[in-house]
Amino acid sequence: xxxxxxxxxxxxxxxxxxxxxxxxxxxxxxxxxxxxxxxxxxxxxxxxxxxxxxxxxxxxxxxxxxxxxxxxxxxxxxxxxxxxxxxxxxxxxxxxxxxxxxxxxxxxxxxxxxxxxxxxxxxxxxxxxxxxxxxxxxxxxxxxxxxxxxxxxxxxxxxxxxxxxxxxxxxxxxxxxxxxxxxxxxxxxxxxxxxxxxxxxxxxxxxxxxxxxxxxxxxxxxxxxxxxxxxxxxxxxxxxxxxxxxxxxxxxxxxxxxxxxxxxxxxxxxxxxxxxxxxxxxxxxxxxx
Amino acid sequence: xxxxxxxxxxxxxxxxxxxxxxxxxxxxxxxxxxxxxxxxxxxxxxxxxxxxxxxxxxxxxxxxxxxxxxxxxxxxxxxxxxxxxxxxxxxxxxxxxxxxxxxxxxxxxxxxxxxxxxxxxxxxxxxxxxxxxxxxxxxxxxxxxxxxxxxxxxxxxxxxxxxxxxxxxxxxxxxxxxxxxxxxxxxxxxxxxxxxxxxxxxxxxxxxxxxxxxxxxxxxxxxxxxxxxxxxxxxxxxxxxxxxxxxxxxxxxxxxxxxxxxxxxxxxxxxxxxxxxxxxxxxxxxxxxxxxxxxxxxxxxxxxxxxxxxxxxxxxxxxxxxxxxxxxxxxxxxxxxxxxxxxxxxxxxxxxxxxxxxxxxxxxxxxxxxxxxxxxxxxxxxxxx
Numbered sequence: 001x002x003x004x005x006x007x008x009x010x011x012x013x014x015x016x017x018x019x020x021x022x023x024x025x026x027x028x029x030x031x032x033x034x035x036x037x038x039x040x041x042x043x044x045x046x047x048x049x050x051x052x053x054x055x056x057x058x059x060x061x062x063x064x065x066x067x068x069x070x071x072x073x074x075x076x077x078x079x080x081x082x083x084x085x086x087x088x089x090x091x092x093x094x095x096x097x098x099x100x101x102x103x104x105x106x107x108x109x110x111x112x113x114x115x116x117x118x119x120x121x122x123x124x125x126x127x128x129x130x131x132x133x134x135x136x137x138x139x140x141x142x143x144x145x146x147x148x149x150x151x152x153x154x155x156x157x158x159x160x161x162x163x164x165x166x167x168x169x170x171x172x173x174x175x176x177x178x179x180x181x182x183x184x185x186x187x188x189x190x191x192x193x194x195x196x197x198x199x200x201x202x203x204x205x206x207x208x209x210x211x212x213x214x215x216x217x218x219x220x221x222x223x224x225x226x227x228x229x230x231x232x233x234x235x236x237x238x239x240x241x242x243x244x245x246x247x248x249x250x251x252x253x254x255x256x257x258x259x260x261x262x263x264x265x266x267x268x269x270x271x272x273x274x275x276x277x278x279x280x281x282x283x284x285x286x287x288x289x
Numbered sequence: 290x291x292x293x294x295x296x297x298x299x300x301x302x303x304x305x306x307x308x309x310x311x312x313x314x315x316x317x318x319x320x321x322x323x324x325x326x327x328x329x330x331x332x333x334x335x336x337x338x339x340x341x342x343x344x345x346x347x348x349x350x351x352x353x354x355x356x357x358x359x360x361x362x363x364x365x366x367x368x369x370x371x372x373x374x375x376x377x378x379x380x381x382x383x384x385x386x387x388x389x390x391x392x393x394x395x396x397x398x399x400x401x402x403x404x405x406x407x408x409x410x411x412x413x414x415x416x417x418x419x420x421x422x423x424x425x426x427x428x429x430x431x432x433x434x435x436x437x438x439x440x441x442x443x444x445x446x447x448x449x450x451x452x453x454x455x456x457x458x459x460x461x462x463x464x465x466x467x468x469x470x471x472x473x474x475x476x477x478x479x480x481x482x483x484x485x486x487x488x489x490x491x492x493x494x495x496x497x498x499x500x501x502x503x504x505x506x507x508x509x510x511x512x513x514x515x516x517x518x519x520x521x522x523x524x525x526x527x528x529x530x531x532x533x534x535x536x537x538x539x540x541x542x543x544x545x546x547x548x549x550x551x552x553x554x555x556x557x558x559x560x561x562x563x564x565x566x567x568x569x570x571x572x573x574x575x576x577x578x579x580x581x582x583x584x585x586x587x588x589x590x591x592x593x594x595x596x597x598x599x600x601x602x603x604x605x606x607x608x609x610x611x612x613x614x615x616x617x618x619x620x621x622x623x624x625x626x627x628x629x630x631x632x633x634x635x636x637x638x639x640x641x642x643x644x645x646x647x648x649x650x651x652x653x654x655x656x657x658x659x660x661x662x663x664x665x666x667x668x669x670x671x672x673x674x
Contacts, residue, residue, distance in 0.1 A: 001499050004528065008493045015492075114321035116516040118548040125550075127527055134529040208523065209492045210516050210548050218490045253496035258459075258486045 003133040005254040006247060011139045011208070013246020014146030018201040019223030020230060020238040021150060022194035027232050028170050029190040032086050032093050034077050036101020037198045038220020044070050044199025045206040045215065046108055049119045059121065063203050070199030071192040073104070078191035083184070101220075109213040116210035124207050142204050143243070149197060150239040157235075162189060225269050231282015241280055245269075310354040311347070311618055313338065313605070314380035316370045316395065317387045317410075319359035326387055326542060329597025330409055331357060334384060336578045336598075337605035347613045356380060362387065364394035371395045375404050381618035382407055382608045384601065389413030389462060399425045404620040405627070407608055409600040412436060412537075413465055417649040425624050427644060429604035429637075429651045430596070431538065433462075436559050437469030439654040440535050441477060443557070444508045447659075448533040452482045454506030456497060456521055458513035458539075459486040466512040466537060482506035489517055494524040502530055511536040511556065518556065519548035526552050533557070541594050546662045553662045560660045561652060562599035562637050563669045564589035571636045575602055590666040603635040607643065607651070 019041060023033045034040065047069050052062030081096035124138040157163035166186045168176040177183050202216065209215060222245065230241030248268060253261045272280060315334060317327040338353040346352040356378050358370035367386065374380045375398065382405045386392025392411035399406035400421040408416055408428040417428045444450035455470055457463035467484065474481055482504040485497035498521070501509065509532050511521055518540045525531060536558040546553040564576055579586045579598070592598050610633060611626030612618060627644040643651035659670045 001496075001503055004495050004499045008495045012493060109321075114324075115543055116519075116548060118519070118544065118550070120547075120550060125526075127529065134527060136527055139527070205492060210519060212516070215490065218488070250493070250496045254499055257483075257500065258497045 001254050002251075003131070005250045007133060007135055007139055009247030009250035010143045010243060011246070012250065013243035014143040014239075015201045015205055015219060015242070016223045016226040016245055017239040017242025018146050018149065018197045019219060020227035020242050021153065021235060022197040023224060023227035024230075024232055024235055024238045025153070025190045025197070026187075026194045027227075029166050030082070030086065030169075030187045032082050033097070033224075033227075033232075034074075034082070034101075034191065034194060035094060035097045035224070036077075036104070036220060037194070037223055038214075038216030038218070039101035039104040040070060040073060040077075040195040040198035040216070041202035041205075041219055042108065042213065042216035043073055043104060043195075044202030045119065045209075045211045046112055046202075046213075047199070048203045048206060049117060049211045050112070053117070053119060066203060067196050067199050070195045074192040074195030075188055076100075077195065078188050082191070083187075105213050105217075112211075112213060114213065116212040116215075119206040119211050121207040136208075138204065138207055145200070145204065146239065146242075149200065150235055153193075153235055162186070166190060225266070229269055229272060229279055231276075231279025234279075234281045237279060237281025244280075310352045311612065312354050312356050312374075312378050312380040313608070314371075314374035314378060314383040314385070315355060315357045316360050316367050316374065316383065316385035316391070317357070318362040319357065321362055323362055323387055323542065326410065326594055326597050327359075329592075329594050330384070330387070330601045331355070332579060332583060332592075333409070333598035333601025334605050336575060336582065337602045337609075339582070340574075340578065341606070341609050347609050348616065348618075353609070360385070360387070360391050362391065364390045367391035368394050368398065371398050371406075375399075375402060381405070381612060381623060384409055384604065384608075386411045386416070389416065389465070392416045393419075396421075396426050402620070403624070405608070405611070405623050407604050409604045410597060413462070414469065415465075424646075424649060425620065427604075427627055427649045427651070429607070429643075430600045431559060431561055431652065431657065432650050433465050433537075434469040434472065435650075435652075435654045436537055436657070437466055438473045438476075439559060439657050440470065440510050440537070441473045441479065442654070443559075443659055444510065444533070444535045445477075445479075447557075448508050448535075450508035450533070450535075451479070452505050453479070453508045453510050453535075454482040454498075454501030454504065454532075455484040455510045456494070456501065456513075457484070457486055457511075458517045459488050462514075463512050470510060470512075487513075487517065487520070489514075491517070491520060494521050495528055498524055498528060498530065502528070502532075506532060508532055509534045512539065513537075514539045515541075515543035515545050515548060519545060519550075519553070522549035522552050522556060526550065531555060538596065540662065541596065541660070541667055544665065546665055555661075557659050557661050557670050559657050560667065560669075561596045561656060561658070563658050563660060563667070564592045564595050564599075565668050565672055569636070571634060575599075575636055590668075593667065595667065599636050603633075603637050603640070603651070606635060607633055607640065 019037045047066035051057045081100040082093045085092040127134045127136040165181045169186045226242045226245050230238035249265050252264045319327045342352045360367035384407045387410045389411040396419050406426045412431045412433045414434045483501045487494045534556045614629040615622035615626035633640045660667045
């Protein structure tokens with residue numbers, strides 16, 4: 001039972017981690033987040049389903065096209081729901097991103113339909129025996145891809161020009177602007193990246209799950225808890241927190257029973273944050289006035 | 290003078306009244322996830338109404354007319370639609386409430402205003418057993434607490450199940466069935482291996498199922514709509530565990546095979562009717578009428594979900610009998626008209642005294658059929674195709 005709880009937990013945990021990574025990138029650059037990350041995740045799955053199943057494209061092409069559209073959606077989120085408010089010092093982006101997510105969910109409801117659809121990928125679902133446990137290829141791929149994306153993000157921010165520029169924006173937006181760094185562009189890139197992470201999570205979860213308009217809602221919520229738990233200022237922190245959250249969640253279900261899952265998991269989140277207010281892996285931020 | 294005018298107006302209206310159609314209301318989900326089921330109810334009602342009207346209607350030639358409203362599966366919209374149909378459209382009988390919460394919200398309106406409400410789908414036990422002293426709510430459909438007994442009976446008979454594990458969706462419907470299943474198990478002195486809940490949006494139910502497996506479950510009792518039910522089947526697939534699964538009718542509500550994959554056929558679920566196999570004369574007649582009226586129906590496999598069509602058809606026929614018995618469309622008289630139905634050779638069965646003041650449910654556990662998905666069709670278990 002430990003083994004199967006671990007596998008379930010790591011799979012779900014990497015999903016939370018990927019969504020939370022999306023919260024991290026935008027927060028790091030602009031101190032804002034897209035609260036409707038769940039909708040971005042849903043869009044990834046819906047686009048991939050549309051290209052892959054309805055239009056019959058091969059999976060890699062469908063996934064790539066879906067991610068490109070997700071990136072565009074991320075730009076839209078920044079342009080419509082964040083920038084107009086953040087540039088004027090208002091916190092209304094909180095509400096605006098939620099609203100845009102609801103609009104996205106409902107647009108999908110009308111165009112895609114309310115009936116859940118199955119996105120079957122036989123090669124991804126083929127299961128093998130591993131150390132006495134049955135694991136599907138996808139269940140191995142999800143944490144691998146999740147961690148790889150986190151590593152890629154790490155490399156990108158340390159080794160590329162745009163990444164360094166983005167980090168500069170984090171440290172001091174005003175100074176970065178004076179140094180000739182295009183701050184709005186860096187923020188837009190962060191939003192595009194953020195929805196791409198969520199979209200990737202959506203595409204990977206689709207074969208395990210069903211595709212429908214509000215499939216991302218609960219994920220988005222848990223991912224935000226994960227982002228805060230991890231300390232939203234650390235990329236590795238949020239990914240690790242995601243994995244921990246996933247494993248704790250499925251272990252509680254496996255050992256105490258499903259009646260306790262939500263109660264115990266979220267109690268633990270509160271306790272953890274009470275003990276470490278800046279998250280498990282976050283550093284206390286200094287706010288200079 | 291005023292009184293004279295009134296009398297004149299009334300007498301002028303009388304002949305018109307005699308010809309007036311009798312409106313039958315339907316409040317159901319016509320859009321969204323359950324739209325298919327709402328359409329099935331519509332078709333069952335419409336075929337029955339066409340048949341009744343062709344025979345000259347009831348009450349000396351009054352014909353029936355169907356008025357539909359979409360409740361979008363939400364109680365608030367259902368209540369608004371029910372009020373509109375009762376008070377503005379003045380329907381003689383209101384059909385509807387595909388979802389139990391919607392039906393439960395309409396029940397008090399029907400009872401307070403003494404207007405008949407016929408439930409051809411929602412299975413929530415308290416819809417008909419609503420505690421009202423003067424009950425106007427009838428049902429021709431499955432009832433949760435009876436389905437729960439039938440699930441246990443079927444599992445014991447078919448699979449010799451001794452240690453069933455319960456896997457239930459965590460919502461009011463799952464809760465209602467948990468109560469029913471616990472009662473059914475207790476009545477037979479069976480101890481369940483475990484009772485596990487899962488969320489509507491859960492992706493992975495492996496932890497819950499692992500618990501049931503570890504507790505030695507030899508059969509699973511499943512309650513959940515089509516999406517959640519498919520999650521359970523996919524999780525079982527990943528575990529490589531395939532116990533017999535006996536289910537409420539959730540899987541029938543959508544593309545179960547597409548969602549759950551090839552193992553979908555392992556789930557045996559309850560239905561009230563199937564158009565497959567040898568049909569009674571009524572069954573042949575209804576299928577023929579459906580094929581003539583709806584171009585997308587080419588055979589029994591296209592009548593989906595069959596329970597919606599069958600329940601609505603029988604419920605409409607018996608409602609017409611109730612109105613005929615009442616001699617009017619007045620609510621109280623129609624209600625009592627249902628009690629006066631002695632015998633009706635229907636689609637699902639031959640009903641004998643289907644309704645009494647104590648019993649407002651026309652179907653019992655003996656009327657259920659067990660079905661499974663073979664590809665995209667719901668067919669009775671064990672039928673060769």
